[in-house]
Amino acid sequence: MCSREYDVIVAGLGTAGAIALIQCARLGLKTFGIERINQMGGTGTAGGIGSYYYGSKGGMYEELNEKAAKLQEIYFKTNGYALPGAKAVVLEKEAIAAGAEFVYNAVITEVIQKDHKVCGVVYSADGKSTCLQAKVLIDTTGEGEVAQLCGCAFTKGRVSDGKTQPYTNCVFIADPAARIENKDAGHINMQDNTEMSNELLRANTLPFYLKDAYGKEKIYLTNAPFPGVREGQLIEGEEKVTLNDALSAKQQKNTIFYAYSNVDKHAKDVAFEGRQLKDWYLCAGLWSVNMSVAVPMGAVIPKGKEGLLVGGRALSVDCDIAACIRMKSDMEKCGEAMADMAYLAIRCDCRLKDVPYAKLKAMLEKTGCLDEKNNVGFYNRTKNGLEKVEWAENEKQLKEDLRGDRSGFGIWAAKKMGKKVQNKLAEWLDEGGDLAQNAAIALALSEDRRALPLLRKMAQERDMRIPKTGFKFVQTVGVTAVYLLGRLADTESVPILENIVQDHGACEKAAVVSDEMYTNAFDVAFQFYSNAVVALLDIAEQKEERKAEIFAFLQKQVLENEENAMMVTLKGGGCAADMANEIKAYVKKRISA
Amino acid sequence: MKETELFIVGATFAAIGIADALGKQTVIAEETCVLGTEFAAAFNQKEPKKITCFTESGKKLEKQLAMRGLLNPNGEIYAQPAVFVLAKACIRQQIQLHFNTLVTEIKKLENGYKVTLFNCDGYQTILAKQVIDTTSTGVFKNKKREKWICSAVAQNGQIKNEITDMQYIPIPLAESEGWVEARKKTLAYAKEKNAKIVMIANAFCYRDRVQPTEQEGVLWIPSDGFYNLLDAYEGGAAYVQQGI
Numbered sequence: 001m002c003s004r005e006y007d008v009i010v011a012g013l014g015t016a017g018a019i020a021l022i023q024c025a026r027l028g029l030k031t032f033g034i035e036r037i038n039q040m041g042g043t044g045t046a047g048g049i050g051s052y053y054y055g056s057k058g059g060m061y062e063e064l065n066e067k068a069a070k071l072q073e074i075y076f077k078t079n080g081y082a083l084p085g086a087k088a089v090v091l092e093k094e095a096i097a098a099g100a101e102f103v104y105n106a107v108i109t110e111v112i113q114k115d116h117k118v119c120g121v122v123y124s125a126d127g128k129s130t131c132l133q134a135k136v137l138i139d140t141t142g143e144g145e146v147a148q149l150c151g152c153a154f155t156k157g158r159v160s161d162g163k164t165q166p167y168t169n170c171v172f173i174a175d176p177a178a179r180i181e182n183k184d185a186g187h188i189n190m191q192d193n194t195e196m197s198n199e200l201l202r203a204n205t206l207p208f209y210l211k212d213a214y215g216k217e218k219i220y221l222t223n224a225p226f227p228g229v230r231e232g233q234l235i236e237g238e239e240k241v242t243l244n245d246a247l248s249a250k251q252q253k254n255t256i257f258y259a260y261s262n263v264d265k266h267a268k269d270v271a272f273e274g275r276q277l278k279d280w281y282l283c284a285g286l287w288s289v290n291m292s293v294a295v296p297m298g299a300v301i302p303k304g305k306e307g308l309l310v311g312g313r314a315l316s317v318d319c320d321i322a323a324c325i326r327m328k329s330d331m332e333k334c335g336e337a338m339a340d341m342a343y344l345a346i347r348c349d350c351r352l353k354d355v356p357y358a359k360l361k362a363m364l365e366k367t368g369c370l371d372e373k374n375n376v377g378f379y380n381r382t383k384n385g386l387e388k389v390e391w392a393e394n395e396k397q398l399k400e401d402l403r404g405d406r407s408g409f410g411i412w413a414a415k416k417m418g419k420k421v422q423n424k425l426a427e428w429l430d431e432g433g434d435l436a437q438n439a440a441i442a443l444a445l446s447e448d449r450r451a452l453p454l455l456r457k458m459a460q461e462r463d464m465r466i467p468k469t470g471f472k473f474v475q476t477v478g479v480t481a482v483y484l485l486g487r488l489a490d491t492e493s494v495p496i497l498e499n500i501v502q503d504h505g506a507c508e509k510a511a512v513v514s515d516e517m518y519t520n521a522f523d524v525a526f527q528f529y530s531n532a533v534v535a536l537l538d539i540a541e542q543k544e545e546r547k548a549e550i551f552a553f554l555q556k557q558v559l560e561n562e563e564n565a566m567m568v569t570l571k572g573g574g575c576a577a578d579m580a581n582e583i584k585a586y587v588k589k590r591i592s593a
Numbered sequence: 594m595k596e597t598e599l600f601i602v603g604a605t606f607a608a609i610g611i612a613d614a615l616g617k618q619t620v621i622a623e624e625t626c627v628l629g630t631e632f633a634a635a636f637n638q639k640e641p642k643k644i645t646c647f648t649e650s651g652k653k654l655e656k657q658l659a660m661r662g663l664l665n666p667n668g669e670i671y672a673q674p675a676v677f678v679l680a681k682a683c684i685r686q687q688i689q690l691h692f693n694t695l696v697t698e699i700k701k702l703e704n705g706y707k708v709t710l711f712n713c714d715g716y717q718t719i720l721a722k723q724v725i726d727t728t729s730t731g732v733f734k735n736k737k738r739e740k741w742i743c744s745a746v747a748q749n750g751q752i753k754n755e756i757t758d759m760q761y762i763p764i765p766l767a768e769s770e771g772w773v774e775a776r777k778k779t780l781a782y783a784k785e786k787n788a789k790i791v792m793i794a795n796a797f798c799y800r801d802r803v804q805p806t807e808q809e810g811v812l813w814i815p816s817d818g819f820y821n822l823l824d825a826y827e828g829g830a831a832y833v834q835q836g837i
Contacts (some may be wrong), residue, residue, distance in 0.1 A: 039795075074780060074790060076746070085790060092772075092776065104771065107711070107713050124697065126734045127732070148713075171673075174791060191713055192674050192714070193691050193713050194715070196626075197690050201680050201684055202680075206627065206679075209662065210681060211674070212661060213660075220673035221673060221792055222792070222795060223633070223673070223676065223793050225627055225634070268733055290667075293812075
């Protein structure tokens with residue numbers, strides 16, 4: 001028998017959940033929050049990541065940020081940065097003021113369901129179990145822990161290998177500025193306790209932390225109480241937002257907020273990403289381009305369940321766009337929108353998916369959580385700040401872009417323009433220089449094989465030119481060519497690709513060290529090697545007659561090669577990770593498939 | 594059903610010291626996903642105490658701490674980096690550690706214990722020959738102790754940039770007081786003293802000395818019942834080597 005009944009239970013009082021709790025209570029709902037750690041705000045407070053570079057404006061979180069800024073004066077602050085403790089205090093205070101009840105250091109152990117309707121939870125705290133009933137349950141645990149307990153479907157990671165992007169290990173320090181030191185530490189699987197625990201132990205012994213000697217230059221305060229997971233499992237919702245939706249600026253029905261960021265994936269193993277993301281990252285070099293993405297109501301409603309909303313990091317998106325829809329203010333908006341949905345479902349006595357959108361829209365617009373002004377399209381980060389992206393619409397603009405510093409935008413514009421510019425692109429192949437190379441990349445994206453001779457040359461020469469399109473994570477055109485030779489299933493390039501696999505050491509000698517993509521020559525070698533391996537597999541997959549030969553080559557050169565360490569520096573000056581086993585597992589999987 | 598020789602509740606300094614001393618197959622369940630919370634996350638700074646280690650386990654940790662500059666001649670210890678050392682000890686001992694794991698039941702059997710756990714894998718049962726609880730207030734939170742909230746503060750807007758000079762302010766809490774009250778008291782203290790809060794601890798601090806006791810067949814050796822984290826590692830090791 002459950003001891004108490006609530007309108008709404010919010011599970012997980014992190015970035016989205018704390019806002020959901022406060023908003024539900026402010027709307028007059030009898031609300032209860034359950035949090036695993038000892039404070040609210042999640043990654044944005046206890047996790048130490050007090051500010052995110054992007055995310056869109058508007059919503060009730062802004063009022064809370066203002067209150068936190070006022071309280072901030074009581075907190076130690078140096079170098080313009082302060083630890084985000086004030087926000088946690090404000091969230092807690094506002095929740096109490098609004099009449100919300102909540103419990104800390106508590107874990108949900110059971111979900112009560114009747115048919116497909118979620119009716120309550122059992123949580124454990126202070127060594128005791130408590131059962132609570134609710135009309136709506138909001139799961140903002142980050143990993144969809146509640147939804148998992150009640151059997152909802154999830155997707156996780158990339159199609160190729162199921163891998164999510166790296167997580168961050170966060171430690172609070174004072175040097176003497178009080179701040180967080182967050183380093184990409186590797187990969188973590190939050191659904192497997194043994195794997196997760198072993199990984200966290202390992203992360204504690206990384207050389208950033210476990211030092212031979214500790215000097216006085218830095219004071220280590222404490223570990224963040226949870227790992228900085230950027231991407232976990234994603235709920236299968238009534239609707240799903242995809243990278244394709246975002247790149248095509250799709251207008252969603254029933255939008256609840258607009259997210260805004262670049263596709264900020266920290267993964268260095270770009271070769272194993274999906275085709276569209278590789279086109280965006282590898283061919284156009286547009287990693288640093290921001291975009292607004294509409295998130296619809298259906299993205300927080302898990303398929304086949306009633307009375308349950310799942311948001312925050314676990315909302316229903318594909319794994320590529322998950323890297324874009326994760327900024328702090330966007331997750332806070334998600335929390336607010338879910339609270340409004342729960343309110344309307346209860347007041348209108350309807351299913352969550354039948355919440356009257358006109359009423360919801362009015363509520364969201366009132367606080368600015370939903371604001372058409374946030375539907376800004378694409379913005380590029382430059383030395384002069386953010387500049388609106390204008391895509392070329394005619395041949396003249398296209399040529400200007402392709403021959404200059406905006407080549408990536410030209411490549412993407414050509415992909416959008418499709419057939420009508422292919423012949424012109426082919427003409428530009430003869431003009432040589434950067435224009436010809438960029439035209440070849442653009443042509444290849446339209447599956448036009450006239451690009452092949454130049455692409456082969458770029459790959460063979462390991463061309464180290466790095467276009468100036470983006471400020472970060474732009475690859476050499478040699479690596480781009482390698483990818484495209486596989487994409488076009490070019491059998492003539494097999495010897496070139498095999499040579500790159502056999503002699504990737506030649507790439508290590510290259511003096512290309514640019515930004516976080518190429519921290520050192522090993523990173524360059526890894527990009528050539530991993531993309532050549534994937535290109536060979538792509539060719540084998542499409543050209544049956546070459547399959548046996550390519551598989552035999554990869555068997556010998558990759559799978560049976562015991563000495564091939566492939567060291568990669570994780571983003572943000574993170575740890576060095578040996579990717580050799582990952583590549584082997586990938587090759588093995590594709591060969592056996 | 595999974596079996597283990599030794600099951601320990603809490604990934605504390607005492608826990609790893611005990612596992613080190615006994616050298617048995619060990620499973621540890623930890624409610625948080627951080628090691629050594631009882632000293633590091635709690636900012637648990639008691640009076641400095643020079644610890645003399647007699648056990649091989651204690652000597653090993655003492656050497657590691659001293660070698661890395663984490664232990665000064667007065668016995669003061671730099672707690673957070675000691676957690677990184679503890680992680681290394683865990684890996685070296687091949688301890689099977691489960692973070693984010695609740696112990697929901699410990700049942701005494703004729704020749705051991707049946708322990709029920711809950712974590713992201715769901716409920717599991719482990720058969721253990723021996724169970725030791727090293728948590729501050731007992732696995733079922735039923736042990737009464739003096740509770741404090743500690744905060745790292747910078748007086749006069751300064752952090753003294755020396756490891757043992759970080760100022761940790763302990764504020765007493767009533768047994769019924771939780772995190773909301775703890776934060777309120779800390780903010781009030783900071784306002785009154787014109788101190789700047791660097792960080793409020795993530796775990797409650799228990800500063801009283803506690804002797805190991807046995808209750809319902811489970812040995813309770815709270816790690817923070819010792820003087821400091823080295824004492825806990827050494828003390829846990831010494832206690833189990835002496836008799837059980």
